[in-house]
Amino acid sequence: MNQRVKAAVTVGSGHVEIQEFDMPTLGKGAAICKILMAGVCGTDKHTYSGETVQYKGTPDEFSIPFPIIQGHELAMEIVAIDEEGAQNLSFDGDYLKVGDRVTICPDVVCGKCWFCKNMPSYPWCEKAQFHYGHNRSTTFDKKLYGGFSQYMYIEPGARLYKIPDGLPNDLACFTEVMCVTYTLEKAREFSSFDLEGFNFGDTVVIQGSGPLGIAHIAMARMLGAGKIIA
CATH class of the missing domain: 3.90.180.10 (Medium-chain alcohol dehydrogenases, catalytic domain)
Structure with a gap:
């Protein structure tokens, strides 16, 4: 070239x-x-x-x-x-x-x-x-x-x-941004233990609703959270 x-x-x-x-x-x-x-x-x-x-x-x-x-x-x-x-x-x-x-x-x-x-x-x-x-x-x-x-x-x-x-x-540009939300996926994994992580329909609190906070809100919804508080 x-x-x-x-x-x-x-x-x-x-x-x-x-x-x-x-x-x-x-x-x-x-x-x-x-x-x-x-x-x-x-x-x-x-x-x-x-x-x-x-x-x-x-x-x-x-x-x-x-x-x-x-x-x-x-x-x-x-x-x-x-x-x-x-x-x-x-x-x-x-x-x-x-x-x-x-x-x-x-x-x-x-x-x-x-x-x-x-x-x-x-x-x-x-x-x-x-x-x-x-x-x-x-x-x-x-x-x-x-x-x-x-x-x-x-x-x-x-x-x-x-x-x-x-x-x-x-939307493809947000791939790396959404990767940051893997912390929510790890928290979801802990739901195999009583009273840890979160189960389907649970309330999730996200501190901050800037760009990454919004990404976490979207991921929480995708993972089945119930009430989402930001």
Whole structure:
């Protein structure tokens, strides 16, 4: 692909510029995706506002490496992929091809530590590789590692998920947001024990009704809650 790519680059807190980059060359086991729609996470807002330390107090703590392309709540279309990427980039084992719509887990984990093998959620990975839209600067290798861009480069080890045909892009962008509501699913699991978790029809209290609070309200309804208090 011999073309230039435009991206909104956060060059520092409170400062965003539109910059152009060369379209990267496709590497082994990788893919290049066209961004169809990108959501704005609270984390993106915090970074722009000057709160630039993430995962503070954990082994994965890091500071935002400006300049950076932010954005990780995404609906994308694959425009280039090699055979190895087609076979391995889908978390669900789907064979991926050009034209497929996909979304992504923004966190690329090691897949080898105890936590990766025993707890399938990313926050506990001891050797996280990187986080799309968070800690790969535009000075790094393929440069396009965030969704506030026309295209994004997908590294081997990333986890892509095919978007169902009936799901529009503006809703597919909420995939990563709704993943945060897994805490409700864990609470639901505890209903196998007396007086723990919640059962069908139970009252659920959600503190805060901002974007993530609203997502939890939606998930509580989907899981069968009765009265929902926010």
